[in-house]
Amino acid sequence: MQDITLWFQDLLAGNLIFTPQTLGYYWEGLVTTTQLVFLSLVIGLVMAVPLAIGRSSGRRWISLPIYAYTYVFRGTPLLIQLYIIYYGVVFFDGIQETFLWPMLREAFYPALIAFTLNTAAYTTEIFRGAIKATAKGEIEAARAYGMSQGLMMRRIILPSAFRRALPAYGNEVIFMLHASAIASVVTLMDLTGAARFVYARFYAPFEAFLFVAAIYLCLTFAILYLFRWLEKRLLAHLKPA
Amino acid sequence: MLDLHGYGPRLLEGAGVTIQLAVLSLALAIVLGLLTASAKMSRSWLLHRVATLYTTLIRGVPDLVLMMLLFFGGQMALNLVTDALYDRFGVDWYVNLNAFAAGVLTIGFIFGAYMGETFRGAFMAVDHGQIEAGKAYGMSPWLVFRRIRFPLMMRHALPGLSNNWMVLLKTTALVSVIGLSDMVRIAAEASRATHEPFTFLIPVALIYLLIASVSEWVFLRLQKRYSVGFGGH
Numbered sequence: 001m002q003d004i005t006l007w008f009q010d011l012l013a014g015n016l017i018f019t020p021q022t023l024g025y026y027w028e029g030l031v032t033t034t035q036l037v038f039l040s041l042v043i044g045l046v047m048a049v050p051l052a053i054g055r056s057s058g059r060r061w062i063s064l065p066i067y068a069y070t071y072v073f074r075g076t077p078l079l080i081q082l083y084i085i086y087y088g089v090v091f092f093d094g095i096q097e098t099f100l101w102p103m104l105r106e107a108f109y110p111a112l113i114a115f116t117l118n119t120a121a122y123t124t125e126i127f128r129g130a131i132k133a134t135a136k137g138e139i140e141a142a143r144a145y146g147m148s149q150g151l152m153m154r155r156i157i158l159p160s161a162f163r164r165a166l167p168a169y170g171n172e173v174i175f176m177l178h179a180s181a182i183a184s185v186v187t188l189m190d191l192t193g194a195a196r197f198v199y200a201r202f203y204a205p206f207e208a209f210l211f212v213a214a215i216y217l218c219l220t221f222a223i224l225y226l227f228r229w230l231e232k233r234l235l236a237h238l239k240p241a
Numbered sequence: 242m243l244d245l246h247g248y249g250p251r252l253l254e255g256a257g258v259t260i261q262l263a264v265l266s267l268a269l270a271i272v273l274g275l276l277t278a279s280a281k282m283s284r285s286w287l288l289h290r291v292a293t294l295y296t297t298l299i300r301g302v303p304d305l306v307l308m309m310l311l312f313f314g315g316q317m318a319l320n321l322v323t324d325a326l327y328d329r330f331g332v333d334w335y336v337n338l339n340a341f342a343a344g345v346l347t348i349g350f351i352f353g354a355y356m357g358e359t360f361r362g363a364f365m366a367v368d369h370g371q372i373e374a375g376k377a378y379g380m381s382p383w384l385v386f387r388r389i390r391f392p393l394m395m396r397h398a399l400p401g402l403s404n405n406w407m408v409l410l411k412t413t414a415l416v417s418v419i420g421l422s423d424m425v426r427i428a429a430e431a432s433r434a435t436h437e438p439f440t441f442l443i444p445v446a447l448i449y450l451l452i453a454s455v456s457e458w459v460f461l462r463l464q465k466r467y468s469v470g471f472g473g474h
Contacts, residue, residue: 071450075450075453077413081446083438084446087432087433091438178302181305185418192305205313209306
């Protein structure tokens with residue numbers, strides 16, 4: 001560890017911008033971005049499964065409100081959604097007296113809520129498409145076995161729909177990582193926030209933003225390869241022989 | 242009712258800015274996309290590499306980071322150039338990169354990469370016999386492009402194009418962050434000033450939905466037009 005610290009100090013010697021301190025900001029930004037993206041993706045995914053099932057339902061009073069939700073959240077910019085939640089959360093009566101207020105007052109939770117609702121809307125539509133593409137024969141076979149609707153969903157439709165949704169969902173994950181950069185607009189110190197801070201402090205746009213761009217690029221490639229690996233494992237049966 | 246504490250007219254102006262920004266960026270993106278697609282399909286190894294590098298890098302970095310890099314970095318680069326001009330030749334010339342131009346350039350540049358992928362797929366879907374027929378008629382390569390490849394390609398490109406346009410439209414909101422007074426920035430300012438965020442942000446969200454719905458209709462018409470002669474699609 002001592003060696004690494006020394007090596008690091010040596011590397012940074014004479015560098016005015018990338019001091020251990022600014023690298024610390026970038027590191028904290030990376031942590032914030034990762035937390036924000038990971039949490040919103042996980043919660044959004046959990047929300048999207050029942051929503052997608054409801055959206056595929058034949059009963060219009062279930063599917064229509066869900067469609068309205070996904071239409072609005074996919075049709076408006078995430079920045080607007082973030083502003084509405086960030087500036088609007090104060091206006092819910094009595095929220096300032098609840099235990100939630102200390103959390104909601106910080107920018108992290110409004111951003112998390114906005115990102116979660118946004119990714120849940122996109123993921124719902126991805127899953128709906130995958131559910132709709134289920135082969136008719138599989139459903140008929142399940143019916144012939146006397147499976148109930150729930151059992152058929154759990155054993156037949158969802159497992160294959162998840163696999164079909166994988167490539168599109170991988171794009172959504174990357175999209176979310178990139179979209180998370182706007183968290184810096186509501187004063188959050190995510191990766192982009194750290195870059196803006198470094199830019200403002202040293203007036204060094206190229207160093208500040210190119211460095212952060214490289215970090216995002218690495219994260220994007222990591223996600224890309226993760227999904228490619230998952231696809232290779234889970235979609236092996238769909239590959240042309 | 243549309244007065245909105247006096248912000249109504251400014252909000253409408255902002256909507257105009259958003260639409261101009263989106264349309265100009267789209268035009269730039271289409272040109273860059275066609276160039277990228279041509280480069281990717283060309284036999285030149287170098288062109289192919291450059292185009293691949295462009296699409297890979299652009300699609301790996303957030304829009305907002307690219308926008309800030311171009312806006313803040315671009316201003317600095319311009320200053321360096323104009324300073325050098327002044328020192329060397331005594332030319333007193335100062336260019337201020339405005340947020341609108343930076344926005345059009347960045348968004349066009351970003352979506353050029355996405356359009357490139359869309360167009361490449363669409364060009365490859367064009368039946369090669371049609372191109373050969375054009376050549377057999379003695380058409381020049383440009384005429385073949387204009388009369389045969391482009392119109393036939395558009396039928397395949399339109400779904401992707403419409404998708405890219407919808408994403409592009411929403412991306413214009415980011416230009417408010419680097420200081421352009423589009424409708425998002427005006428709504429955010431008005432929200433802070435009046436402490437009534439919903440009054441301003443919800444109409445803006447509705448305008449975005451309206452533009453999206455109108456574009457959907459336009460693209461449906463275009464799709465019909467470019468599918469003429471392909472039997473009921």
